[in-house]
Amino acid sequence: MTWARLAFRLQRSSIGFAALVCLGLAALGAWLALSLPSMLARCDVPNPMDQCGTVYLFGSPMGDPALLFYLGIGVAMYAVPVVLGAPVLPSEVERRTAMIAWPLARSRMKWLAWRAGSVLVIGVVLVAFMALAAEALADAQDGELGFAHHGARGISLVTRAALMLVVAVVIGAVIGKLLPSLLVGGALALGLSVVLQVLPPYGVVSTELTAAEMSGYPFTTGHAYRAPDGVPIGEDEANEISQAAYAEYSPDFPPDSVLPYSVSYGIAGSRYFEVLARESAVLVGATIAAGAAAAFVVSRRRPE
Amino acid sequence: MTWARLAFRLQPSSIGFAALVCLALAGAAFWLTADMRSVLEACGTPDEAKACQVIYAFQDTHMNAVYLTQTGIGLAAYGIPLVLGVPILTREIEHKTAMIAWPLAGSRLKWLAWRVLPVLVVALVLIGVMAYAADQLAQAYFPHNDIGFDRHGSRGFSLVTRSTLMLAAAVLLGAAIGRLLPALLIGIALAGGISTAMDAALPHWASSAELTGLETEIYGPGPLRTGGQYRLADGSLISAQEGEILVQELYEQNGGEEPDPALLPQQVMYGIATERYGEVLMRESAVVLGAALLAGGVAAVVVQRRRPE
Numbered sequence: 001m002t003w004a005r006l007a008f009r010l011q012r013s014s015i016g017f018a019a020l021v022c023l024g025l026a027a028l029g030a031w032l033a034l035s036l037p038s039m040l041a042r043c044d045v046p047n048p049m050d051q052c053g054t055v056y057l058f059g060s061p062m063g064d065p066a067l068l069f070y071l072g073i074g075v076a077m078y079a080v081p082v083v084l085g086a087p088v089l090p091s092e093v094e095r096r097t098a099m100i101a102w103p104l105a106r107s108r109m110k111w112l113a114w115r116a117g118s119v120l121v122i123g124v125v126l127v128a129f130m131a132l133a134a135e136a137l138a139d140a141q142d143g144e145l146g147f148a149h150h151g152a153r154g155i156s157l158v159t160r161a162a163l164m165l166v167v168a169v170v171i172g173a174v175i176g177k178l179l180p181s182l183l184v185g186g187a188l189a190l191g192l193s194v195v196l197q198v199l200p201p202y203g204v205v206s207t208e209l210t211a212a213e214m215s216g217y218p219f220t221t222g223h224a225y226r227a228p229d230g231v232p233i234g235e236d237e238a239n240e241i242s243q244a245a246y247a248e249y250s251p252d253f254p255p256d257s258v259l260p261y262s263v264s265y266g267i268a269g270s271r272y273f274e275v276l277a278r279e280s281a282v283l284v285g286a287t288i289a290a291g292a293a294a295a296f297v298v299s300r301r302r303p304e
Numbered sequence: 305m306t307w308a309r310l311a312f313r314l315q316p317s318s319i320g321f322a323a324l325v326c327l328a329l330a331g332a333a334f335w336l337t338a339d340m341r342s343v344l345e346a347c348g349t350p351d352e353a354k355a356c357q358v359i360y361a362f363q364d365t366h367m368n369a370v371y372l373t374q375t376g377i378g379l380a381a382y383g384i385p386l387v388l389g390v391p392i393l394t395r396e397i398e399h400k401t402a403m404i405a406w407p408l409a410g411s412r413l414k415w416l417a418w419r420v421l422p423v424l425v426v427a428l429v430l431i432g433v434m435a436y437a438a439d440q441l442a443q444a445y446f447p448h449n450d451i452g453f454d455r456h457g458s459r460g461f462s463l464v465t466r467s468t469l470m471l472a473a474a475v476l477l478g479a480a481i482g483r484l485l486p487a488l489l490i491g492i493a494l495a496g497g498i499s500t501a502m503d504a505a506l507p508h509w510a511s512s513a514e515l516t517g518l519e520t521e522i523y524g525p526g527p528l529r530t531g532g533q534y535r536l537a538d539g540s541l542i543s544a545q546e547g548e549i550l551v552q553e554l555y556e557q558n559g560g561e562e563p564d565p566a567l568l569p570q571q572v573m574y575g576i577a578t579e580r581y582g583e584v585l586m587r588e589s590a591v592v593l594g595a596a597l598l599a600g601g602v603a604a605v606v607v608q609r610r611r612p613e
Binding site: 012013014017083087094095177178179180182183 | 317318321387391398399483484485486488489
């Protein structure tokens with residue numbers, strides 16, 4: 001583990017911060033996941049305790065801590081990689097140690113692989129603890145997870161964080177100064193998080209969701225209307241049929257059989273792993289491409 | 305404006321980032337304000353919008369955009385001072401220019417004042433514009449009410465004072481730690497601490513009293529609500545939880561129908577009335593600016609005593 005000790009010596013504050021945040025959140029997540037079953041059991045009685053009211057609001061009787069945990073995960077999954085990745089190159093360039101280290105290393109590629117690789121391994125391990133705890137908490141709340149908390153738990157969290165870390169290394173390599181790299185990295189993290197909200201379902205074909213599929217945390221891609229006989233219709237036509245039915249049966253309510261109904265399209269929760277596999281392939285590919293870009297920049301830039 | 309140019313040359317990325325963020329957020333806030341106010345121009349005409357009549361005038365149309373902008377301003381109130389304040393000392397120490405600049409300057413205090421004051425002025429101008437825009441935005445979102453304590457700390461003078469304290473604390477952190485990244489990371493934790501402490505202290509700047517009239521509503525802009533109880537018909541007070549159980553029992557006894565209003569306990573809200581907002585703002589501002597001066601003083605002591613490397 002000499003490489004880990006050396007990496008820590010070179011980036012003490014970044015790695016210390018990452019360890020504190022990731023392990024802190026992982027501990028909180030694990031505690032919540034372990035406590036949840038007993039708390040839910042205590043709520044399943046005739047006169048439940050006060051906190052049980054929040055079950056319906058937040059999905060757990062823990063209320064704020066569970067909400068804070070997911071908020072923390074959402075921020076940490078981008079902040080930790082930026083803080084770990086952005087300083088890798090600027091710390092060497094600003095302190096002018098790159099001027100010594102790069103010529104001394106037989107190849108800049110090897111040097112980069114060692115410097116960024118060790119930080120990447122540490123980052124991925126720390127984020128994985130957080131991702132495991134988030135997965136355990138989500139699992140404790142509901143056995144049928146589907147797309148619930150996608151991106152904030154398990155493999156999807158790790159792949160996103162790994163991509164952000166390598167992108168942060170590229171930014172540091174291009175800019176070569178710590179503060180601007182951190183600021184640009186922060187802005188890019190925001191952009192990446194938005195892009196990753198837009199990209200799914202990665203070409204997986206949407207289908208009409210059944211009532212059972214709707215309760216299993218599907219990924220919804222759209223809504224439509226159907227006439228009482230099942231023929232697809234537009235929103236305006238649905239409103240017209242509804243108004244006519246209400247006018248015909250007024251002052252009573254019309255039976256459901258004469259009213260149009262809405263249907264949802266998307267990917268059922270049972271097909272989650274299909275989407276996850278495609279997303280992981282895309283993100284790992286993007287990570288490799290970003291790594292190659294970092295290597296290209298390092299091989300060409302001046303060490304000062 | 306030589307000092308401003310020089311300050312920008314020494315911290316181009318921090319000042320550029322601060323200008324970009326503050327002006328972009330202020331621009332968004334001004335645009336939303338103008339958009340909401342333009343809707344109200346039709347009030348009193350046959351085509352008047354729903355916004356002309358209800359307290360939550362723009363909940364259906366502008367809520368998400370307003371909330372996003374206000375969240376951004378709330379984060380920038382601490383993020384901008386941090387990014388501006390921390391590098392002032394760390395940059396000189398890490399680049400080892402302090403070893404030349406400090407002995408060359410007649411006094412370290414003069415050097416510190418010269419380095420910090422231009423950044424403080426730039427920050428106050430940028431944050432002042434953003435705070436004014438945030439104030440206008442909050443007022444435009446609730447056009448029919450005195451907004452009182454709504455969004456306190458994320459708009460107007462309270463935002464400027466909090467940012468000033470954060471800037472002074474950031475300079476102190478940079479001076480004490482001397483390294484950019486650790487100082488920034490500790491600064492983020494400190495910003496969270498200051499924000500939480502300010503929010504926790506807010507109800508204590510003036511004594512809480514029973515609210516009257518429209519201020520007894522549980523939600524909505526205006527007063528600072530600190531708690532609620534229920535008053536029984538005989539005038540005695542019971543806790544909010546006991547009151548809710550009692551209301552539930554009365555409804556159950558009445559078969560789900562509304563019971564006799566005389567039997568229902570009356571909700572009593574406690575807090576600081578909207579009209580006392582100025583008083584609270586003044587007290588808080590005095591304390592926060594005092595704390596900022598103190599942090600600045602400690603930073604001066606640290607700079608005088610620390611080694612320039």
